[in-house]
Every structure is written in structure tokens, then in C-alpha cells.
Amino acid sequence: MKTQYIAFAATLVLLTTQPAFADSDSMQDEMMSSELMMPAMNSSEGRKLFASKGCVVCHSVNGVGGEDASMLDAEFMDIPMNPFEFAARMWRGAPAMIEAQEDELGYQIEFTGEELAAIIAFVHDPDEQAKFSEADIPDALKEMMEHLEEEEEEEEDHD
Numbered sequence: 001m002k003t004q005y006i007a008f009a010a011t012l013v014l015l016t017t018q019p020a021f022a023d024s025d026s027m028q029d030e031m032m033s034s035e036l037m038m039p040a041m042n043s044s045e046g047r048k049l050f051a052s053k054g055c056v057v058c059h060s061v062n063g064v065g066g067e068d069a070s071m072l073d074a075e076f077m078d079i080p081m082n083p084f085e086f087a088a089r090m091w092r093g094a095p096a097m098i099e100a101q102e103d104e105l106g107y108q109i110e111f112t113g114e115e116l117a118a119i120i121a122f123v124h125d126p127d128e129q130a131k132f133s134e135a136d137i138p139d140a141l142k143e144m145m146e147h148l149e150e151e152e153e154e155e156e157d158h159d
């Protein structure tokens with residue numbers, strides 16, 4: 001009981017001593033302390049980025065995307081999620097992933113923390129994922145994916 005009171009009191013102190021946080025009408029980025037904040041995790045923005053950044057070339061969501069790497073449907077994610085855990089999984093997969101990116105895309109994908117947060121939100125949001133379709137993939141990437149598929153088929157024919 002005592003610890004609950006202390007936690008409650010601490011919350012009150014936080015709310016009353018940080019008027020900028022309590023009054024913020026945007027509430028987009030959430031202050032965790034005076035040094036840390038959680039970026040807005042906008043999953044519909046993430047749906048666009050998952051496609052435009054090129055994750056979709058190798059990973060699929062909702063059956064849309066490449067088959068070279070793991071499916072990133074929300075059903076395969078931990079619930080509740082710790083967003084940093086997803087980043088840690090990317091870090092573990094990084095050597096293989098960067099090699100594949102340089103091989104297939106010709107470059108290493110870059111993103112800001114804000115963009116990665118949006119992608120992580122999308123990866124954990126089944127409702128937003130249900131909207132994901134081929135239409136989200138920019139034409140240039142779509143062409144690249146078709147080209148990669150043809151190459152793979154040709155390689156299979158030669159085997």
C-alpha cells in the first residue's frame with residue numbers, strides 16, 4: 001500500500017512541476033523526464049514508411065512484401081510491446097540485413113528516430129496492417145521488386 005501512495009505522490013509532483021507536459025495540447029511527443037521523451041508513434045505514417053523506406057522489399061506484412069526475411073505481422077510481435085525490443089531485434093539482424101540491403105537495394109536504408117518509431121508502431125498495429133496493400137508501395141520500388149523476383153526465378157531455372 002505504502003509504495004502505491006509514494007508512486008501516486010510522485011506522479012502528482014511530476015504533473016504539477018511539469019506544466020509544459022500537463023498542459024501540452026499536442027501531446028504528440030511524450031516527455032518521460034526532463035532528458036527523455038517518447039516520439040509520437042504514428043502507425044499510419046509507419047505504414048507508408050514501411051513501404052517507402054523499402055522494408056517491404058524483404059519483409060512482408062498482411063501477405064504483401066518480399067519473402068527473403070521474417071514476416072513482420074503484428075501477430076508475431078510481443079504484446080505488450082517494448083519498442084526498444086524491436087530495435088534490439090533489428091540490431092541482432094543488422095549484419096545479415098545490411099548485407100542484403102546492399103545486395104538487393106544497392107544502399108543501406110537510413111531513417112530518423114521518429115521514422116523508426118512510426119514503423120515500430122505500424123508493426124504492432126493489426127488494424128493499420130489490415131489496410132496495408134500493394135497500393136502503398138511506390139512505383140519505383142514495385143518495379144525493383146518485380147525485377148528481383150524475375151532474377152530469382154531465372155536463378156532457380158539455372159539450378
Ligand code: HEC
Nearest residue numbers: 053054055057058069070089090093096097100101104109
Ligand atoms: C534487403 C532486404 C532487407 C530489407 C530491405 C530490410 N530487411 Fe530486415 N532483415 C533482413 C534480413 C536478411 C534479416 C536477418 C534474417 C532474419 O532474421 O530474417 C533481417 C532482420 C530483421 C529483423 C529481425 C528479425 C526478427 O525476426 O527478429 C527485424 C526486426 C527487421 N529486419 C526489420 C526491418 C525493418 C523495419 C526494415 C525497414 C526499415 C527492414 N528490416 C529492411 C533483410 C532486410
